[in-house]
Amino acid sequence: MSGGGPSLGRYLLHQIGNYVAWDQSACFAPTLVDRRMIVSHSVTRHTVGGPAEPGGPGMSASGVPGSGGALRGGPPRVARRRPPSPTARRQRRAAFLFLAPACVMVAIYVVWPIISTIRLSFFNWDGMTDPSFVGLANYVELFHAPTFYTALKNNLVWLLLFLLAPPMGLAVALYLNQAVAGIRIVKSLFFAPFVLSGVVVGLIFSWFYDPTFGLLAVILGHGVPVLGDPRYATLGIVFAALWPQTAYCMILYLTGLTSLNAEQIEAARMEGARGWSMLWHVILPQLRPTTFMAIVVTVIGALRSFDLISVMTGGGPFESSTVLAYYMYDQAIKYYRIGYSAAVAVVLFGIMLVYIVYHLRRMLRTEQ
Numbered sequence: 217m218s219g220g221g222p223s224l225g226r227y228l229l230h231q232i233g234n235y236v237a238w239d240q241s242a243c244f245a246p247t248l249v250d251r252r253m254i255v256s257h258s259v260t261r262h263t264v265g266g267p268a269e270p271g272g273p274g275m276s277a278s279g280v281p282g283s284g285g286a287l288r289g290g291p292p293r294v295a296r297r298r299p300p301s302p303t304a305r306r307q308r309r310a311a312f313l314f315l316a317p318a319c320v321m322v323a324i325y326v327v328w329p330i331i332s333t334i335r336l337s338f339f340n341w342d343g344m345t346d347p348s349f350v351g352l353a354n355y356v357e358l359f360h361a362p363t364f365y366t367a368l369k370n371n372l373v374w375l376l377l378f379l380l381a382p383p384m385g386l387a388v389a390l391y392l393n394q395a396v397a398g399i400r401i402v403k404s405l406f407f408a409p410f411v412l413s414g415v416v417v418g419l420i421f422s423w424f425y426d427p428t429f430g431l432l433a434v435i436l437g438h439g440v441p442v443l444g445d446p447r448y449a450t451l452g453i454v455f456a457a458l459w460p461q462t463a464y465c466m467i468l469y470l471t472g473l474t475s476l477n478a479e480q481i482e483a484a485r486m487e488g489a490r491g492w493s494m495l496w497h498v499i500l501p502q503l504r505p506t507t508f509m510a511i512v513v514t515v516i517g518a519l520r521s522f523d524l525i526s527v528m529t530g531g532g533p534f535e536s537s538t539v540l541a542y543y544m545y546d547q548a549i550k551y552y553r554i555g556y557s558a559a560v561a562v563v564l565f566g567i568m569l570v571y572i573v574y575h576l577r578r579m580l581r582t583e584q
Contacts, residue, residue: 330565337558343548347555354559363535364560367543370450371519371567374539377454378461378518382510385465386503390495392466393473403470410463418527421456443529446536453524453537461517465510472506473499508579512572519568540564 300308337354341347358364392403409417424431427439442452476499484498500507522541525531531538531546538546540560548557 333558333561336555337562339555341554342552343554354556358559367538367540370539373450374454374518374521378514381458381461381514382465384462386469388466389469407463409460414523415527417460418524422528425452446533449529449537453528457524468506468510472503476502515571
């Protein structure tokens with residue numbers, strides 16, 4: 217410390233000592249810690265904004281703080297940012313080069329189709345002739361079509377029932393996450409539905425629901441036309457779709473269970489946590505990212521369900537089991553209404569985007 221800083225501190229300390237010795241009725245006398253704090257405060261006020269030189273701003277010619285500089289509330293000096301080093305520039309350039317191919321692929325196969333679909337939804341086009349601009353006519357017709365609301369209601373049923381897949385997958389994963397003889401064979405049996413295509417799953421459950429020779433008719437003792445009844449068709453298809461979706465969620469949770477913090481689990485056991493208490497307060501908080509992924513994938517699968525509906529019912533009977541994805545396909549392929557189908561796709565994309573953004577923001581707030 218140069219200048220008059222230490223002399224000023226000693227002067228203040230000497231004056232405070234004289235005052236305490238003179239006033240015997242004071243409530244307390246400053247201790248050594250208090251004196252050090254006073255000296256530190258005076259030195260700090262002396263050096264705010266950088267070291268001052270005698271005669272410069274904030275200092276008089278004798279080295280005593282003047283009325284300017286930091287004591288007048290002047291702006292502190294800001295250190296200049298150093299330019300990035302050559303190594304940092306090379307690393308940044310390498311990162312951009314590695315990301316460039318993925319960004320190009322996403323732009324070509326994701327961003328551009330979304331933009332072109334939104335643009336196409338404002339046109340009337342049959343796929344062969346020149347498209348004609350109709351503005352919002354496709355959306356007006358869509359919101360006045362009864363089939364659209366039937367498909368929207370079925371999508372809501374799919375969404376509510378399909379969300380049973382993550383908890384069922386978690387239950388199966390907790391059962392399979394143990395080291396016993398033959399557990400690998402059991403895991404393979406539970407994993408098998410995931411590798412089957414949707415067409416195969418649809419054919420299997422179509423035979424299962426058949427009212428003449430199906431397994432369901434054998435179990436109940438009489439045939440029930442599940443896929444031929446408008447009341448049960450959607451429920452039967454959702455039940456069939458839960459089979460492979462539960463297997464997928466099981467795989468996600470098995471992967472998450474392998475990355476649990478063993479120290480936290482052991483500490484919880486020492487504190488007496490068992491059963492539901494261990495699962496709710498220790499296991500599930502660590503599986504939050506896995507749960508988020510399972511829910512997002514399940515919601516997307518419920519909203520874009522198509523293959524099972526096409527194989528099992530074809531949207532029937534009487535369009536009672538159609539959903540937005542199948543309705544979009546039906547209008548584009550069967551009736552050559554490409555622009556109207558694009559409007560359905562935009563509405564479906566908007567629903568998925570709103571839900572995913574909401575759930576993502578909620579998870580980020582919980583993490584913070």
